[in-house]
Amino acid sequence: xxxxxxxxxxxxxxxxxxxxxxxxxxxxxxxxxxxxxxxxxxxxxxxxxxxxxxxxxxxxxxxxxxxxxxxxxxxxxxxxxxxxxxxxxxxxxxxxxxxxxxxxxxxxxxxxxxxxxxxxxxxxxxxxxxxxxxxxxxxxxxxxxxxxxxxxxxxxxxxxxxxxxxxxxxxxxxxxxxxxxxxxxxxxxxxxxxxxxxxxxxxxxxxxxxxxxxxxxxxxxxxxxxxxxxxxxxxxxxxxxxxxxxxxxxxxxxxxxxxxxxxxxxxxxxxxxxxxxxxxxxxxxxxxxxxxxxxxxxxxxxxxxxxxxxxxxxxxxxxxxxxxxxxxxxxxxxxxxxxxxxxxxxxxxxxxxxxxxxxxxxxxxxxxxxxxxxxxxxxxxxxxxxxxxxxxxxxxxxxxxxxxxxxxxxxxxxxxxxxxxxxxxxxxxxxxxxxxxxxxxxxxxxxxxxxxxxxxxxxxxxxxxxxxxxxxxxxxxxxxxxxxxxxxxxxxxxxxxxx
Numbered sequence: 317x318x319x320x321x322x323x324x325x326x327x328x329x330x331x332x333x334x335x336x337x338x339x340x341x342x343x344x345x346x347x348x349x350x351x352x353x354x355x356x357x358x359x360x361x362x363x364x365x366x367x368x369x370x371x372x373x374x375x376x377x378x379x380x381x382x383x384x385x386x387x388x389x390x391x392x393x394x395x396x397x398x399x400x401x402x403x404x405x406x407x408x409x410x411x412x413x414x415x416x417x418x419x420x421x422x423x424x425x426x427x428x429x430x431x432x433x434x435x436x437x438x439x440x441x442x443x444x445x446x447x448x449x450x451x452x453x454x455x456x457x458x459x460x461x462x463x464x465x466x467x468x469x470x471x472x473x474x475x476x477x478x479x480x481x482x483x484x485x486x487x488x489x490x491x492x493x494x495x496x497x498x499x500x501x502x503x504x505x506x507x508x509x510x511x512x513x514x515x516x517x518x519x520x521x522x523x524x525x526x527x528x529x530x531x532x533x534x535x536x537x538x539x540x541x542x543x544x545x546x547x548x549x550x551x552x553x554x555x556x557x558x559x560x561x562x563x564x565x566x567x568x569x570x571x572x573x574x575x576x577x578x579x580x581x582x583x584x585x586x587x588x589x590x591x592x593x594x595x596x597x598x599x600x601x602x603x604x605x606x607x608x609x610x611x612x613x614x615x616x617x618x619x620x621x622x623x624x625x626x627x628x629x630x631x632x633x634x635x636x637x638x639x640x641x642x643x644x645x646x647x648x649x650x651x652x653x654x655x656x657x658x659x660x661x662x663x664x665x666x667x668x669x670x671x672x673x674x675x676x677x678x679x680x681x682x683x684x685x686x687x688x689x690x691x692x693x694x695x696x697x698x699x700x701x702x703x704x705x706x707x708x709x710x711x712x713x714x715x716x717x718x719x720x721x722x723x724x725x726x727x728x729x730x731x732x733x734x735x736x737x738x739x740x741x742x743x744x745x746x747x748x749x750x751x752x753x754x755x756x757x758x759x760x761x762x763x764x765x766x767x768x769x770x771x772x773x774x775x776x777x778x779x780x781x782x783x784x785x786x787x788x789x790x791x792x793x794x795x796x797x798x799x800x801x802x803x804x805x806x807x808x809x810x811x812x813x814x815x
Contacts, residue, residue, distance in 0.1 A: 318503040325499035337484045345477045352473050356466050359391055360452035364464045367397050367454045371461050381406040393468035400460055424451030428463035446470045509538045520549055574607045626664040628783040635693055638674045650687040657695035662783035663712050665760035673756050676749040677716040677776050684720030691718045711779040718773040728766040
């Protein structure tokens with residue numbers, strides 16, 4: 317904003333200076349030329365009157381020449397007096413034979429010898445130098461006695477004009493400098509409330525405290541905007557605080573009743589008749605499903621509390637650790653879990669996001685995987701061609717593919733909706749697992765997509781941005797391994813088809 321305001325000030329000042337200084341320069345140039353021309357005409361009249369008296373009274377030619385030399389020195393030009401035949405009577409400088417013979421042919425002298433009523437003013441080039449010439453007739457009454465020819469070099473006029481143009485340019489530069497300094501101060505003063513609003517907005521967007529901005533500076537529109545921002549920030553902080561309090565309280569208040577309900581249902585098992593135990597088992601299953609749903613909702617609420625800061629995590633280490641943690645459970649269900657890919661890369665992700673993503677995807681794959689099938693976890697390297705095409709590092713892809721029944725295209729589009737489940741989804745799902753996976757991927761700066769697997773099942777692809785430094789030091793990797801290798805319980809056991 318400061319640059320734009322300063323640019324507008326300078327543009328207006330430059331336009332104003334050009335509109336004033338250019339006409340002023342041309343007016344001065346024309347006035348200086350007219351002044352020099354009038355000076356030459358006055359000198360020509362003065363020399364003509366003196367020459368007329370000298371010729372009439374028969375004064376010595378030396379006196380006339382002294383007068384001519386004195387006049388030429390005073391005006392910085394040349395003065396020549398000729399008689400009616402065009403012969404030289406007196407001159408301020410030596411003339412060559414050729415110049416003497418051509419005096420009468422000079423247009424100005426010829427016009428003066430013809431007794432022109434007005435002086436003849438011309439600009440001519442003599443010896444490579446541009447001159448301003450003035451010719452006047454020498455007369456005594458009605459008798460023509462000769463002519464006076466005065467030449468002035470125009471270099472004198474040009475130097476004065478150039479000097480004035482330089483003064484105008486220097487004044488313009490000085491004025492623009494003053495406008496720039498004053499305009500910069502005004503622009504900074506005008507933009508200070510906007511910068512305060514921008515700073516407060518960035519702090520609020522990054523999860524910081526909603527610091528009120530001052531509403532006493534700036535124009536009325538900016539003050540009104542600052543007041544509206546303060547009200548919005550205060551309301552948003554109140555809503556976030558309420559949500560944060562709800563997430564913290566619900567995590568304790570909801571788990572205890574559900575655990576007590578499950579315990580009471582288990583205690584009733586011995587007192588229930590055999591024909592009614594199916595209903596009791598169904599009630600216990602629904603209680604477990606409700607507990608998982610509560611866990612998923614609380615996890616999503618905690619994720620929305622604030623903007624989490626991404627950090628560098630070792631994706632290969634996390635995949636290896638979760639593979640070891642899930643393999644026994646897969647073997648109990650008669651499903652093979654394999655880890656393929658050798659990309660030793662690091663990615664940027666929200667702390668704990670990759671573990672939760674893997675847990676939910678593996679849990680979903682296990683629900684739909686047929687007996688004796690294989691679920692694969694594949695870690696792919698970025699493609700060099702894709703990196704060159706997009707002019708930025710290509711994302712790292714994490715694939716979790718199963719050999720289950722798969723999903724239709726419409727189901728894959730709706731799979732990330734909260735609480736949505738496919739009509740033929742296995743029982744026990746809550747419809748929150750993939751929604752949480754998508755939120756975690758987006759919070760980490762990546763994305764997740766579902767597409768058909770080569771084996772006919774579903775391939776869940778998680779794309780995460782690579783870390784700026786792909787290779788970590790041994791000490792850092794050894795320190796990060798225990799933290800990344802911690803065991804986490806699945807937050808959602810819903811099937812992909814249960815979305």
